[in-house]
Amino acid sequence: xxxxxxxxxxxxxxxxxxxxxxxxxxxxxxxxxxxxxxxxxxxxxxxxxxxxxxxxxxxxxxxxxxxxxxxxxxxxxxxxxxxxxxxxxxxxxxxxxxxxxxxxxxxxxxxxxxxxxxxxxxxxxxxxxxxxxxxxxxxxxxxxxxxxxxxxxxxxxxxxxxxxxxxxxxxxxxxxxxxxxxxxxxxxxxxxxxxxxxxxxxxxxxxxxxxxxxxxxxxxxxxxxxxxxxxxxxxxxxxxxxxxxxxxxxxxxxxxxxxxxxxxxxxxxxxxxxxxxxxxxxxxxxxxxxxxxxxxxxxxxxxxxxxxxxxxxxxxxxxxxxxxxxxxxxxxxxxxxxxxxxxxxxxxxxxx
Amino acid sequence: xxxxxxxxxxxxxxxxxxxxxxxxxxxxxxxxxxxxxxxxxxxxxxxxxxxxxxxxxxxxxxxxxxxxxxxxxxxxxxxxxxxxxxxxxxxxxxxxxxxxxxxxxxxxxxxxxxxxxxxxxxxxxxxxxxxxxxxxxxxxxxxxxxxxxxxxxxxxxxxxxxxxxxxxxxxxxxxxxxxxxxxxxxxxxxxxxxxxxxxxxxxxxxxxxxxxxxxxxxxxxxxxxxxxxxxxxxxxxxxxxxxxxxxxxxxxxxxxxxxxxxxxxxxxxxxxxxxxxxxxxxxxxxxxxxxxxxxxxxxxxxxxxxxxxxxxxxxxxxxxxxxxxxxxxxxxxxxxxxxxxxxxxxxxxxxxxxxxxxxxxxxxxxxxxxxxxxxxxxxxxxxxxxxxxxxxxxxxxxxxxxxxxxxxxxxxxxxxxxxxxxxxxxxxxxxxxxxxxxxxxxxxxxxxxxxxxxxxxxxxxxxxxxxxxxxxxxxxxxxxxxxxxxxxxxxxxxxxxxxxxxxxxxxxxxxxxxxxxxxxxxxxxxxxxxxxxxxxxxxxxxxxxxxxxxxxxxxxxxx
Numbered sequence: 073x074x075x076x077x078x079x080x081x082x083x084x085x086x087x088x089x090x091x092x093x094x095x096x097x098x099x100x101x102x103x104x105x106x107x108x109x110x111x112x113x114x115x116x117x118x119x120x121x122x123x124x125x126x127x128x129x130x131x132x133x134x135x136x137x138x139x140x141x142x143x144x145x146x147x148x149x150x151x152x153x154x155x156x157x158x159x160x161x162x163x164x165x166x167x168x169x170x171x172x173x174x175x176x177x178x179x180x181x182x183x184x185x186x187x188x189x190x191x192x193x194x195x196x197x198x199x200x201x202x203x204x205x206x207x208x209x210x211x212x213x214x215x216x217x218x219x220x221x222x223x224x225x226x227x228x229x230x231x232x233x234x235x236x237x238x239x240x241x242x243x244x245x246x247x248x249x250x251x252x253x254x255x256x257x258x259x260x261x262x263x264x265x266x267x268x269x270x271x272x273x274x275x276x277x278x279x280x281x282x283x284x285x286x287x288x289x290x291x292x293x294x295x296x297x298x299x300x301x302x303x304x305x306x307x308x309x310x311x312x313x314x315x316x317x318x319x320x321x322x323x324x325x326x327x328x329x330x331x332x333x334x335x336x337x338x339x340x341x342x343x344x345x346x347x348x349x350x351x352x353x354x355x356x357x358x359x360x361x362x363x364x365x366x367x368x369x370x371x372x373x374x375x376x377x378x379x380x381x382x383x384x385x386x387x388x389x390x391x392x393x394x395x396x397x398x399x400x401x402x403x404x405x406x407x408x409x410x411x412x413x414x415x416x417x418x419x420x421x422x423x424x
Numbered sequence: 425x426x427x428x429x430x431x432x433x434x435x436x437x438x439x440x441x442x443x444x445x446x447x448x449x450x451x452x453x454x455x456x457x458x459x460x461x462x463x464x465x466x467x468x469x470x471x472x473x474x475x476x477x478x479x480x481x482x483x484x485x486x487x488x489x490x491x492x493x494x495x496x497x498x499x500x501x502x503x504x505x506x507x508x509x510x511x512x513x514x515x516x517x518x519x520x521x522x523x524x525x526x527x528x529x530x531x532x533x534x535x536x537x538x539x540x541x542x543x544x545x546x547x548x549x550x551x552x553x554x555x556x557x558x559x560x561x562x563x564x565x566x567x568x569x570x571x572x573x574x575x576x577x578x579x580x581x582x583x584x585x586x587x588x589x590x591x592x593x594x595x596x597x598x599x600x601x602x603x604x605x606x607x608x609x610x611x612x613x614x615x616x617x618x619x620x621x622x623x624x625x626x627x628x629x630x631x632x633x634x635x636x637x638x639x640x641x642x643x644x645x646x647x648x649x650x651x652x653x654x655x656x657x658x659x660x661x662x663x664x665x666x667x668x669x670x671x672x673x674x675x676x677x678x679x680x681x682x683x684x685x686x687x688x689x690x691x692x693x694x695x696x697x698x699x700x701x702x703x704x705x706x707x708x709x710x711x712x713x714x715x716x717x718x719x720x721x722x723x724x725x726x727x728x729x730x731x732x733x734x735x736x737x738x739x740x741x742x743x744x745x746x747x748x749x750x751x752x753x754x755x756x757x758x759x760x761x762x763x764x765x766x767x768x769x770x771x772x773x774x775x776x777x778x779x780x781x782x783x784x785x786x787x788x789x790x791x792x793x794x795x796x797x798x799x800x801x802x803x804x805x806x807x808x809x810x811x812x813x814x815x816x817x818x819x820x821x822x823x824x825x826x827x828x829x830x831x832x833x834x835x836x837x838x839x840x841x842x843x844x845x846x847x848x849x850x851x852x853x854x855x856x857x858x859x860x861x862x863x864x865x866x867x868x869x870x871x872x873x874x875x876x877x878x879x880x881x882x883x884x885x886x887x888x889x890x891x892x893x894x895x896x897x898x899x900x901x902x903x904x905x906x907x908x909x910x911x912x913x914x915x916x917x918x919x920x921x922x923x924x925x926x927x928x929x930x931x932x933x934x935x936x937x938x939x940x941x942x943x944x945x946x947x948x949x950x951x952x953x954x955x956x957x958x959x960x961x962x963x964x965x966x967x968x969x970x971x972x973x974x975x976x977x978x979x980x981x982x983x
Contacts, residue, residue, distance in 0.1 A: 267950030
């Protein structure tokens with residue numbers, strides 16, 4: 073078999089597997105709907121006043137370096153920012169058309185129920201904890217930064233200025249501090265003067281969010297962002313203006329990142345497992361093909377040789393016969409000649 | 425020999441350039457160069473779309489520009505509009521629509537014809553034959569025509585005008601505009617005492633009335649036909665008149681001028697006189713009760729009737745249509761307890777209390793709460809909450825010793841004029857001013873020490889706030905009446921507990937945030953910030969800025 077043909081065969085097999093229905097997901101065989109008692113945070117954009125107290129609290133709780141401009145300086149809000157290795161959360165100001173004034177939105181890790189970062193990480197540095205948080209283990213990280221590429225919300229950041237031990241940095245939902253008993257809710261939530269952030273069980277917060285919409289239908293967009301986006305997140309959002317206006321992606325769909333890649337990815341171990349057998353089989357087939365061909369050739373040669381032999385023998389026999397006949401003829405001729413000569417000599421002698 | 429081809433190329437280029445310039449000019453938009461969206465007179469002529477897909481884009485037509493130009497040329501409306509029964513037909517150069525080809529011909533022949541004639545005279549004019557895209561411009565859009573409401577003041581100005589004589593010689597002008605169709609006489613006649621607003625009969629689209637055997641004009645047709653034609657004839661007679669140009673009624677400037685004249689007219693008379701339509705000063709709104717059932721001695725279960733101050737509501741609203749949306753009959757005629765076909769099965773309860781409609785009592789009162797003076801307390805209030813018993817009683821009158829009894833059975837079918845003596849004693853007995861406790865009982869300053877670990881205690885100017893709220897309600901009958909119970913004003917902040925001179929402190933309900941037992945209740949810190957900031961924002965109070973902690977309510981903590 074030629075190499076090109078082989079590769080085409082393999083490709084077809086892979087596509088067939090990927091296209092087939094795969095109930096198995098990357099992480100497990102069951103559809104994961106989130107840990108039942110997972111905590112979450114509900115952000116309500118209609119309550120946020122853009123005071124940056126959450127940013128300040130996050131900085132303090134996570135012992136991050138002091139920023140260039142103090143947290144009381146609200147001119148920072150005039151430029152749109154994103155999270156960085158030194159700021160796990162930032163608040164941005166938006167001026168949506170039709171809104172009465174500025175609307176603020178807090179950015180941080182959304183703690184997906186099925187995190188894309190975790191599914192992209194091949195050393196399992198990311199972990200979805202039963203408390204809803206997604207945390208990172210720097211000790212196993214190899215620094216490939218696939219997680220940064222995978223995140224649909226552009227959240228994880230990298231310590232590029234750390235030459236020896238750079239880490240991926242992002243919000244932890246204060247998982248370490250809460251586990252250690254230092255805090256009873258994430259630092260940002262506790263600092264919010266308006267309860268624009270609420271911390272509690274995800275299932276409870278969803279009820280609260282929908283209750284707020286039902287109570288003030290003209291104040292809210294009838295949608296809880298994060299309830300289903302990317303398979304659901306543990307950071308939920310309410311807003312009075314379309315989420316698009318707050319720089320939030322509305323094109324993400326409701327399927328989690330691992331679910332989307334599971335079909336193709338399930339093929340990977342299968343291909344790895346099947347390769348020896350497949351290659352062996354192909355080798356065996358080609359080998360046996362070769363063998364048969366050899367045998368056939370030998371037989372053909374033999375047959376050819378055999379049939380030639382017979383013909384030659386016949387020819388030889390004919391030649392022999394001819395030769396013998398010639399020989400006999402020549403002997404006869406010679407005998408005759410000798411007899412004639414003898415007769416002539418006798419005649420001469422008689423004559424003489 | 426060598427220069428010849430160069431010359432030829434130069435010639436070709438010149439011709440090409442000339443053709444290009446001409447074509448670009450032809451494609452360029454001639455008319456709507458000004459900010460078209462702002463102009464009230466730009467209408468989109470898309471009549472042809474009724475005949476199928478348009479071959480070319482609809483035409484944006486500047487009506488006022490043409491009116492002005494024709495006036496200067498000594499022509500009037502008949503240059504473009506035919507007349508029928510002495511009134512202008514609103515359609516262009518025709519009485520009725522023909523087929524597609526005929527329509528196209530009407531527009532092309534008359535528009536281009538007139539432009540050509542004007543051009544022949546050497547005057548400035550519009551696009552000519554061949555300049556298709558100058559009119560059929562794909563970028564063309566209609567201007568913005570503001571709705572023109574005929575308010576009570578404007579009605580008064582027309583009703584009192586000496587220039588508008590009634591056709592029957594009556595002392596009132598009503599018959600000049602108000603009419604109904606007389607089938608026998610085959611014309612519109614004035615039905616005295618049966619006047620209603622135009623929109624009751626003239627709907628959004630023309631409607632064939634089978635009973636009358638005529639097509640009832642759309643509101644748009646009726647209003648332009650009657651208003652503009654009348655204004656125009658008045659103007660021709662050199663009399664004071666209303667607007668004849670589009671922008672006069674539908675442009676921002678024109679409307680401003682009308683309001684200014686309204687104001688002048690009001691200043692002259694002091695208080696706006698009421699309309700002369702025989703409407704009641706006061707009425708009683710009651711559930712219709714089955715008379716036979718009541719007479720049989722069976723107990724009648726119905727909400728207590730509502731004494732209604734019709735006169736006060738007339739003055740507080742711009743038009744009768746604010747409440748009377750279908751006819752000037754009483755609400756209970758169509759809106760019965762169960763609803764009727766005429767009411768689209770909107771029940772009496774919904775008609776009076778529905779929050780979704782600005783015509784219902786509560787719906788309209790709610791829109792008044794959007795006023796920044798009121799919004800501080802009223803926007804934060806949960807609108808889905810059941811109204812309290814006290815607030816029901818504000819309208820559904822409790823029986824009062826010595827006043828006539830309001831019996832639903834007796835009121836059913838009663839003449840509206842007979843309801844006045846029943847309603848008036850209740851209305852005159854109402855307290856119409858907001859009440860507060862004695863000044864000494866209202867704390868002057870309230871010190872809040874909740875954030876004492878970060879800041880010095882905050883001082884809330886409590887009495888100043890109460891007095892400001894009270895001042896805001898002065899001279900407002902609606903606000904006055906609904907805050908006339910002692911403690912009602914206080915409940916804007918001291919909510920969810922009974923009105924009292926000594927309401928419980930905020931901390932007695934608001935403690936820990938996100939208590940699983942009370943998931944919707946904010947913690948104390950958020951409760952304070954929400955209440956103060958929410959109110960300041962809704963009342964459009966600029967200072968203090970919500971994010972300016974230490975210059976606003978909190979002082980930095982002394983070390």
